[in-house]
Amino acid sequence: MKQLRAKYASVLIVFTCTVMSAALADQRIVVQSTTSTKNSGLYHYILPLVKRDTGVTVHVVAVGTGAAIKNAMNCDGDVLLVHSRKREDKFVAEGYAKQRHDIMYNDYVIVGPQSDPAGIADLRNAATAFNKIAATKSTFVSRGDMSGTHSKEGALWHAASVLPDTSSAKWYRQTGSGMGATLNIAAGMAGYTLTDRATWTSFGNKADLDILVEGDKNLFNPYGVMLVSKDKCPTVNTKSGQAFIDWLLSDTGQTAISAFRVDDKQLFFAHAQQ
Amino acid sequence: MDFYCESLYQAFSLIISADAELAEVFWLSVKVSLTALLIACALGLPLGAFLAVHRFSGRGMLIGFINTLMGMPPVVIGLIVYLHLSRSGPLGWMGLLYTPTAMIIAQVILITPIIAALSCQIVEDLHEDYRDLFASLCVPSHVAILSYIYDARYSLLTVVLAGFGRAVSEVGAVIVVGGNIDHLTRVMTTTIALETSKGELEMALALGLILMVKALFINACGQRIKTTAQAKAYV
Numbered sequence: 001m002k003q004l005r006a007k008y009a010s011v012l013i014v015f016t017c018t019v020m021s022a023a024l025a026d027q028r029i030v031v032q033s034t035t036s037t038k039n040s041g042l043y044h045y046i047l048p049l050v051k052r053d054t055g056v057t058v059h060v061v062a063v064g065t066g067a068a069i070k071n072a073m074n075c076d077g078d079v080l081l082v083h084s085r086k087r088e089d090k091f092v093a094e095g096y097a098k099q100r101h102d103i104m105y106n107d108y109v110i111v112g113p114q115s116d117p118a119g120i121a122d123l124r125n126a127a128t129a130f131n132k133i134a135a136t137k138s139t140f141v142s143r144g145d146m147s148g149t150h151s152k153e154g155a156l157w158h159a160a161s162v163l164p165d166t167s168s169a170k171w172y173r174q175t176g177s178g179m180g181a182t183l184n185i186a187a188g189m190a191g192y193t194l195t196d197r198a199t200w201t202s203f204g205n206k207a208d209l210d211i212l213v214e215g216d217k218n219l220f221n222p223y224g225v226m227l228v229s230k231d232k233c234p235t236v237n238t239k240s241g242q243a244f245i246d247w248l249l250s251d252t253g254q255t256a257i258s259a260f261r262v263d264d265k266q267l268f269f270a271h272a273q274q
Numbered sequence: 275m276d277f278y279c280e281s282l283y284q285a286f287s288l289i290i291s292a293d294a295e296l297a298e299v300f301w302l303s304v305k306v307s308l309t310a311l312l313i314a315c316a317l318g319l320p321l322g323a324f325l326a327v328h329r330f331s332g333r334g335m336l337i338g339f340i341n342t343l344m345g346m347p348p349v350v351i352g353l354i355v356y357l358h359l360s361r362s363g364p365l366g367w368m369g370l371l372y373t374p375t376a377m378i379i380a381q382v383i384l385i386t387p388i389i390a391a392l393s394c395q396i397v398e399d400l401h402e403d404y405r406d407l408f409a410s411l412c413v414p415s416h417v418a419i420l421s422y423i424y425d426a427r428y429s430l431l432t433v434v435l436a437g438f439g440r441a442v443s444e445v446g447a448v449i450v451v452g453g454n455i456d457h458l459t460r461v462m463t464t465t466i467a468l469e470t471s472k473g474e475l476e477m478a479l480a481l482g483l484i485l486m487v488k489a490l491f492i493n494a495c496g497q498r499i500k501t502t503a504q505a506k507a508y509v
Contacts, residue, residue, distance in 0.1 A: 205473030
């Protein structure tokens with residue numbers, strides 16, 4: 001009898017745990033996102049606010065934009081927050097999301113060694129700078145990982161009419177890793193690289209590197225957010241995912257994004273279309 | 275060499291201030307790897323002993339296969355587990371991706387072959403010595419296996435420690451299946467990877483030092499058990 005009671009008790013406990021975790025799971029979402037937003041500390045700053053206002057617990061998986069989109073297509077995320085406009089539009093066009101929302105922007109910068117062997121400092125045009133780097137065969141460290149930054153870099157090489165892949169392993173080095181790892185390598189090799197400003201500002205191992213080119217309108221870096229479509233992925237937590245997106249687009253969310261600072265510098269500029 | 279001093283200083287101040295986030299990451303590391311170790315031992319030790327004692331066709335191939343699995347890169351194991359646990363994969367309905375359970379599964383796959391292969395070797399050596407005696411006493415093979423495991427427990431302790439070391443130190447598999455999510459699946463090694471990618475190299479090294487101290491402590495415990503028990507055995 002005692003044994004039977006213990007059995008019932010354990011069944012009851014397991015049952016309660018399951019129900020409770022199911023209830024909790026309702027409020028949980030996985031956001032597939034980029035390293036730039038995570039490494040800069042943006043999520044660390046806004047997620048407690050999201051939790052406070054909406055009750056939603058957000059789990060962020062930070063990988064390159066390419067990997068994030070791939071994971072979302074595999075239904076391993078409820079929300080996608082990335083920065084590669086073309087591929088975001090493709091994601092929507094293929095029906096993986098109903099709609100893409102602008103949420104914020106910052107810009108890319110070209111960083112390189114202070115000695116500046118290619119002489120690009122203070123150029124206003126990114127493509128010209130890339131041209132000079134190629135012409136002087138100065139070391140350039142590329143992400144090479146299909147991330148948002150990597151595709152922006154590809155577009156800039158295209159604009160500069162340079163095919164850097166043909167110089168692979170000579171002066172053009174592809175790391176195949178995240179922005180931070182790539183910056184570590186650029187610092188180690190005293191090479192040039194393209195980075196988003198958020199990662200750069202919060203990066204701790206700048207060594208001898210400095211911002212050399214900035215302010216070109218081609219270096220604009222917009223971030224978009226999308227709710228993964230239930231039609232493609234039935235397991236998506238639409239309610240909590242939408243609550244998270246609504247919060248980001250709300251005045252509270254937009255103010256919070258703009259208020260986030262590292263070393264007294266604003267890293268992301270809110271620009272949701274109201 | 276300033277960075278060593280800086281890292282040591284950071285490691286000490288993290289420990290002394292009992293940093294809450296570090297504690298969380300630390301205990302998750304221990305929890306995930308110990309659970310994986312327990313499961314891997316439950317599977318690997320009997321498997322290794324079974325392979326050592328029994329002769330059957332395909333045994334050599336099976337041992338060769340397990341030995342090959344010992345060399346599997348963690349990131350490949352992570353990838354395979356990811357593809358299975360992904361929502362679009364065959365086990366996606368379980369919703370296990372990006373949970374500590376997924377990390378445990380990956381680590382079990384990682385270290386079971388190590389434990390099986392090493393324990394097979396140890397038990398096989400014992401079996402050479404005792405086979406004839408046990409045969410003459412008509413000892414059934416499952417009893418023989420149990421007595422081998424008991425008899426070789428100190429050598430097997432080293433095997434277990436090797437398995438634990440492999441589990442707790444790998445990053446490739448857990449970062450793929452766990453996603454390095456704050457407060458959920460972030461462990462010591464993935465934190466080190468994250469700090470490195472943030473360029474906080476001293477912090478990353480400080481965490482590495484703490485991880486090494488943990489490994490040292492666990493190995494010391496293992497050593498202690500061994501010497502105490504052996505000393506008692508000769509009283």
